Amino acid sequence: MLSLTPEDIQAILLSLKVALTATLLSLPLGFATAWLIVFRPLRGKMLLEVLVNLPLTLPPVVIGYFLLLLLGRNGWAGKFLDAWGMHLVFTWKAAVIASATVGFPLLVRSIRLGMESIDRQLIQASRSLGASWLDTLLTVVLPLSVRGILAGSSLMFARSLGEFGATIIVAGNIPGLTQTIPLAIYDYASSPSSTMMALSLCIVSVVISVSVLFMHEMLGRNLERKESL
Amino acid sequence: MKLQIDVIKTQGNFTLQAAAAVEGQRIGIFGQSGCGKSTLVHLVSGLLQPDRDEIAIDGETLFSSAKNISLPPEQRRIAIVFQQAMLFPHLGVKANLLYGYKRCRTANRRIDPAAIIDVLQLEPLLKRGVNRLSGGEKQRVALGRAVLSNPRLLLMDEPLSALDDALRFQIIPYLKSVSAEFGIPYLFISHSVLEMQLMTDRILVMKDGKVTEETTPDQLARNRMAASQTGYLNLLHLHRPSMENGLYSYPWGTGNLLVSDGIAEKTSLFELSSRDIILFKQHPEAISARNLLECTVMELFRSDGRVGVVLSTFGEKLIAEIVRSAADELDITEGSTIFAAIKASSFRRLD
Numbered sequence: 409m410l411s412l413t414p415e416d417i418q419a420i421l422l423s424l425k426v427a428l429t430a431t432l433l434s435l436p437l438g439f440a441t442a443w444l445i446v447f448r449p450l451r452g453k454m455l456l457e458v459l460v461n462l463p464l465t466l467p468p469v470v471i472g473y474f475l476l477l478l479l480g481r482n483g484w485a486g487k488f489l490d491a492w493g494m495h496l497v498f499t500w501k502a503a504v505i506a507s508a509t510v511g512f513p514l515l516v517r518s519i520r521l522g523m524e525s526i527d528r529q530l531i532q533a534s535r536s537l538g539a540s541w542l543d544t545l546l547t548v549v550l551p552l553s554v555r556g557i558l559a560g561s562s563l564m565f566a567r568s569l570g571e572f573g574a575t576i577i578v579a580g581n582i583p584g585l586t587q588t589i590p591l592a593i594y595d596y597a598s599s600p601s602s603t604m605m606a607l608s609l610c611i612v613s614v615v616i617s618v619s620v621l622f623m624h625e626m627l628g629r630n631l632e633r634k635e636s637l
Numbered sequence: 638m639k640l641q642i643d644v645i646k647t648q649g650n651f652t653l654q655a656a657a658a659v660e661g662q663r664i665g666i667f668g669q670s671g672c673g674k675s676t677l678v679h680l681v682s683g684l685l686q687p688d689r690d691e692i693a694i695d696g697e698t699l700f701s702s703a704k705n706i707s708l709p710p711e712q713r714r715i716a717i718v719f720q721q722a723m724l725f726p727h728l729g730v731k732a733n734l735l736y737g738y739k740r741c742r743t744a745n746r747r748i749d750p751a752a753i754i755d756v757l758q759l760e761p762l763l764k765r766g767v768n769r770l771s772g773g774e775k776q777r778v779a780l781g782r783a784v785l786s787n788p789r790l791l792l793m794d795e796p797l798s799a800l801d802d803a804l805r806f807q808i809i810p811y812l813k814s815v816s817a818e819f820g821i822p823y824l825f826i827s828h829s830v831l832e833m834q835l836m837t838d839r840i841l842v843m844k845d846g847k848v849t850e851e852t853t854p855d856q857l858a859r860n861r862m863a864a865s866q867t868g869y870l871n872l873l874h875l876h877r878p879s880m881e882n883g884l885y886s887y888p889w890g891t892g893n894l895l896v897s898d899g900i901a902e903k904t905s906l907f908e909l910s911s912r913d914i915i916l917f918k919q920h921p922e923a924i925s926a927r928n929l930l931e932c933t934v935m936e937l938f939r940s941d942g943r944v945g946v947v948l949s950t951f952g953e954k955l956i957a958e959i960v961r962s963a964a965d966e967l968d969i970t971e972g973s974t975i976f977a978a979i980k981a982s983s984f985r986r987l988d
Contacts (some may be wrong), residue, residue, distance in 0.1 A: 447692035481767070527723065527793075529721070529723045530723055530725060531712075531719065532679075532682075532684050532717065532719075532723075533719065533723045533724070533725075534736070535683075535684065535709075535710040535711055536682050536683075536710050536711075536713075536715060536716055536717045536783075536786075536792075537711075537716060537736050537737030537740060537782065537786045538714070538737050538741055538786055539713045539736075539740055540709070540711050541709075541710055543711075543740070547736075548725060551727040552727055564816055583655070600952060630789070633726070635726060635766075
């Protein structure tokens with residue numbers, strides 16, 4: 409029933425690779441950003457929040473276009489990378505950057521929710537017991553944010569799997585190279601004879617998404633069980 | 638321990654302006670909620686920065702705006718016992734206990750985990766998760782965790798407020814014995830006169846962000862006798878009662894007290910309100926109250942509209958409270974003899 413061509417399988421693997429890389433790369437930065445917003449008395453905190461959340465409201469195509477301007481040969485970051493012999497645009501790495509940018513607000517939002525539920529007195533207790541702020545961050549804040557981190561990662565991973573607008577502009581739609589599942593479906597959908605092919609990839613998409621959500625739920629329950637011991 | 642504070646801190650429309658120098662092992666900070674007690678705790682522990690001036694313990698400056706010194710909390714070696722136990726929920730009892738100990742320099746480790754586990758009777762709790770502990774057990778673990786960080790000072794920020802009465806008086810002996818046994822001075826913060834009487838030797842009284850007086854627990858209780866709902870609370874440690882007509886007869890000084898709510902073969906702490914002592918000028922022939930004590934008036938003191946009468950009987954001391962007109966009618970003067978009647982049910986057992 410499922411008919412997948414070798415290109416389709418490549419697209420599936422690439423999608424997973426892009427989503428996973430984007431999520432893993434964003435995690436440390438997302439954690440640090442959430443920590444800044446929740447625990448640091450910052451001037452201009454509102455500006456930071458607006459910036460972090462901006463990709464959530466901007467059309468992904470706009471984000472993709474900005475990234476293209478930024479990373480392209482004449483772009484500010486592109487020139488810098490060029491000097492190091494790196495070309496990101498129209499490679500799978502560009503797809504990673506597109507996914508990371510679009511999913512970042514979701515990641516920060518979830519981690520932040522987790523951090524906000526941490527009692528400040530736990531942090532004060534840790535400090536007064538001799539832990540420096542970094543020690544406290546690693547031994548109290550991080551373990552108590554695990555649920556938020558988990559939720560944020562699943563959301564971001566799922567969002568990355570579905571990334572289309574920004575990716576097609578900055579990474580293109582090159583089969584076997586930068587074509588992810590949504591881009592492949594887009595290709596199939598534009599020719600009437602490929603309905604079955606498109607549907608197959610759609611089913612794969614649904615299966616992956618459902619698996620991610622299931623895994624998230626299961627890990628969450630595991631944590632809950634551990635805590636009640 | 639000698640604590641010197643001279644700080645100013647403004648938060649919103651509240652300003653704390655506290656200056657005090659106090660010496661002792663068991664220092665109380667007394668005041669109603671909102672008077673700035675907690676702000677003071679945060680300033681001393683370093684969790685909050687004063688706007689200016691100085692904080693020093695035993696001559697070491699922890700904070701000084703003039704000398705530009707501000708030790709971070711982790712370097713102050715001041716542990717806090719909070720109102721809620723604040724145990725780390727992701728760690729077990731043992732890991733919680735050792736959290737501060739592991740971070741304490743080897744040279745400063747004077748207190749052995751085994752000793753504290755013994756004193757606080759924590760052995761049966763060690764294998765349990767912290768979410769499976771009762772309120773009193775949690776507070777014991779929190780106390781052990783604070784002490785094991787080998788602090789030079791313990792800050793107890795209303796550590797008993799979240800516990801019910803029965804538990805509160807079970808925890809007090811632990812708080813006292815830990816400090817005494819390991820020689821750690823403490824600041825005990827509370828709005829309860831009774832807790833001040835039980836836990837402290839010297840007290841700083843705070844009101845509206847200022848330290849208004851330095852006093853002793855007894856003086857504090859006397860001053861607040863008239864205003865308090867319970868009057869002055871006489872505290873009596875009584876032990877080894879015998880039974881007498883269904884009542885417990887406790888030896889007290891050179892005599893005995895009859896108490897209805899005692900426990901055999903155990904030392905118990907009782908409170909007796911100054912308002913539950915009835916004074917007679919002459920020996921009444923027969924009364925229902927089971928304790929009739931012949932007393933000498935040692936001292937009289939005023940507390941708002943009331944008169945406190947310090948009585949000496951059986952070589953012990955009690956404080957009774959009467960209104961001024963009663964004092965005039967009874968013609969009580971220092972040195973006069975008077976009879977005090979106390980019902981056996983007026984002694985309230987605390988632990």
